[in-house]
Amino acid sequence: MNNKTLESARERCQNTHPVDWNNIHNMDPNLLVGIVNTALRNHFESLDDLCLSHAVDKDALCQQLAAEDYEYIEAANQFR
Numbered sequence: 001m002n003n004k005t006l007e008s009a010r011e012r013c014q015n016t017h018p019v020d021w022n023n024i025h026n027m028d029p030n031l032l033v034g035i036v037n038t039a040l041r042n043h044f045e046s047l048d049d050l051c052l053s054h055a056v057d058k059d060a061l062c063q064q065l066a067a068e069d070y071e072y073i074e075a076a077n078q079f080r
Contacts, residue, residue: 006053009043021054024061029068036061037078047072 019035027035036050044050051058062072070079 006049009049009053012043021056024056025064029065029070033065033068033070033079036065040077044077046074046077 019039024032039050040047044053047058047061050056051061065072065079072079
């Protein structure tokens with residue numbers, strides 16, 4: 001995605017799912033996985049795009065969700 005497209009996706013995502021993306025490390029992982037998967041399904045082509053758009057540390061997010069046995073499946077563009 002180009003920068004303009006990422007900005008548009010970020011705005012649509014924030015309007016649909018108002019989340020404090022700077023505070024996701026404090027979220028319950030079972031709630032977080034649903035929020036992330038919904039954002040991925042509805043607004044972003046990849047986890048990289050979501051993380052870039054919301055300034056989220058991809059490795060930290062993946063580690064947080066891995067602690068609850070969720071793994072990012074690139075082909076499906078979701079955590080399972």
